Amino acid sequence: MSDELQPVADTEPIKDPGLAEHQFRPQDVDEAQAKRTERQIAWMFRVAGLLFLGFCFAYFLIDIDDTFLGWSAQNFAFGMTLGGGLLLVGVGIIQWAKKLMGDHEMVEMRHPSASSDEDRVAVMKDINAGIEESGFGRRPMIRNSLLGSMALLGLPAVVLLRDLGPLPHGQRETVWKKGMRLVNDVTGTPIKPSDMQVGQLVNGQPAVVYETDADGEPVLHGTELLQVKSKASIIVVRMRPEDVTPSKGRENWGVDGILCFSKICTHVGCPISLWEQQTHHLLCPCHQSTFDLGDNGKVIFGPAHRPLPQLPLGVDDEGYLIAMSDFPEIVAPSYPELARDQKKLDNKS
Structure with a gap:
């Protein structure tokens, strides 16, 4: 036998990769269910936005020395509002991906690291198709509520900049006075x-x-x-x-x-x-x-x-x-x- 490698006779993917039959989700077959899920996710994003606003209110309205159940009341409020808001955003995005975005199984052949121009065009086509399947453009309720909550998320960051310390103005006097030891x-x-x-x-x-x-x-x-x-x-x-x-x-x-x-x-x-x-x-x-x-x-x-x-x-x-x-x-x-x-x-x- 020759020591040279023999060409592979068949490089096409197998016809049956062993995937189970696709299971449609309730949201795929029932438009009312899809709308209900969309509203639920939108409300998660809206409540998250309100919690981000609550963080700002807690910063200004709760005294730093106040306590709640033995804890710092302000830190407790910070954790509940900012943490709760981020949790709702994360859960909402996961629900969006699992219940409303496309979930079709895909099989791809292995290919060389360097893609051809045709492959790159195909990838961009798939990306655009994924964006379309995600419903980002077709589901304005979810899209707008997510963008709104993300915009409000910037407020706690801006508020926390104030916590770097008071401005130097107003530091002109100390507690020292005549006769103090x-x-x-x-x-x-x-x-x-x-x-x-x-x-x-x-x-x-x-x-x-x-x-x-x-x-x-x-x-x-x-x-x-x-x-x-x-x-x-x-x-x-x-x-x-x-x-x-x-x-x-x-x-x-x-x-x-x-x-x-x-x-x-x-x-x-x-x-x-x-x-x-x-x-x-x-x-x-x-x-x-x-x-x-x-x-x-x-x-x-x-x-x-x-x-x-x-x-x-x-x-x-x-x-x-x-x-x-x-x-x-x-x-x-x-x-x-x-x-x-x-x-x-x-x-x-």
Whole structure:
């Protein structure tokens, strides 16, 4: 026998590939059933659209601190509305495909990877035929309700963009005010000048963060507490008085070399406390902005363009460090309108 491969005598597909007889669905033979199924699917898409709208309402109407059965009420509403809407869209599409789109069995021969021009034309013809069989053009009720629910699905995405954080406008004031004590951020204890050594840095907060009401409950809690801490967090450092070079009008802003600055970097708002006590430099860990605390928090390196806001200090009758006012500068990351907003704040003060 020759070692050469012999040509295949018959390359045509077999006449009977073993497929069972096609079973028609109720929707294929009963137009009333098909219409009923179409209405059911359309209602799924419509309800999904309403749930997507409900997500937006829940975002604005339910307080973030509200609870429901021990869970976050807002998160529960988010899950029920967005999850329920997506579930209905998915179920509706599956029902559409299984009950209304064409379901004829097809048998195709294997063919080379590179298709001929005739095959490509045939594929496009089949694709167009599939689109026609899907009823996308012939069933406007389903098509329009699906497109409507998909359009409404974009609303939760737009709403969630707001959750990236509040706009910088309105961040001009913090809870600091004259007479409020500085407390240690870890223990909540007030700070005395005698508690600090030269070269030391202490992370601090306003005393209101740790205050409680008559029932012993915190005055601030939840989101309100986090918002206060995000704007009012401070660092307190002590240097030798001769190493401090205060600018005009800030000669009395320190107490025996103790100065207080915002903990929020003026670049993009990272919390900073990397302290070089020998050089009096404070470094931001995010983008290496460096501030000279001995020279009014001036920027000496990095992408930040504004000095760290400084809090004027004093001592109360019991010898504890207190704020003499709020920050005179805006405590916030830099943003385009900052210069304008700072000018308004200066005119107000």
